[in-house]
Amino acid sequence: MSRISGRVELAGVVGQPIGHSLSPAIHNGWLEAAGIDGTYAAFGPKDAVGFEALLAAGRAGLITGVNVTAPFKEQAFAACDQVSDAAQLVRSANILVFKDGAIHGDSSDGRGVLNALTEQASALSLDGAKVVLLGAGGASRAAAGALVEAGAKVSILNRTRERAQVLADDMGGRVDVADTEADTYDADLVINALSVPPTYNLSQLKAGAVVMDMTYRPLITPFLQAARDRDLTIVDGLAMLIGQAVPSFEAFFGQSPPSLDIRRTVMDLLGEKA
Structure with missing residues (x-):
């Protein structure tokens, strides 16, 4: 398992509903393979107020960053203090990185x-x-x-x-x-x-x-x-899902994902054959 200590880096995916998300399996698989002191969770705030509370936790330094999915993408973009050129172009941010009380937005889709x-x-x-x-x-x-x-x-x-x-x-x-x-x-x-x-x-x-x-x-x-x-x-869409997870992992944990057949892991979860 990946190393978890008092210095753990916490990231995750936020949406509603979120229980179906495959992102935790992808990121935690990479974290474990790399031996990184980090974990990636699923957050499911019930409404916009709950999402704002999550953003406040990020600004306070409790969360390293999050991926954002429906229905919070527009709210996420509006909350950013800085956005990448890619996010500005599409007026959407699915990556939020929290640093020194500020929110940096990017789009990896x-x-x-x-x-x-x-x-x-x-x-x-x-x-x-x-x-x-x-x-x-x-x-x-x-x-x-x-x-x-x-x-x-x-x-x-x-x-x-x-x-x-x-x-x-x-x-x-x-x-x-x-x-x-x-x-x-x-x-x-x-x-x-x-x-x-x-x-x-x-x-x-x-x-x-x-x-x-x-x-x-x-x-x-x-x-x-x-x-x-x-x-x-x-x-297929799974290649896109894993493809957009790569820049997210790099943004949250400061390094590229390790060499790992994460596609096989996710296909097993989906019940798909190779």
């Missing part, structure tokens, strides 16, 4: 997308690639920011065009809005950022494209299975 693509679609070059994001919510926003920075040409395809246009406008015109699904079939990469199964017709997508789904329950979603049936390269 976009880096999670890039790390997942590097791991499972290494042949894809994002520089100049045509990327389609399905959905215009927070997950799509974070991915769009990172993909644009990587040199990709990003289009948003959303059921409500107006919402997609808001996202595009917030990105300073650096992403486009697709008018119809048919306009996106020449994409090099299609990413599902919706919380529900997409209706996108993968049979029309060009050969050699990469298909990613941010969902990881189940690991191979119907969307990914349809892409696999076409012999397209697929990238």
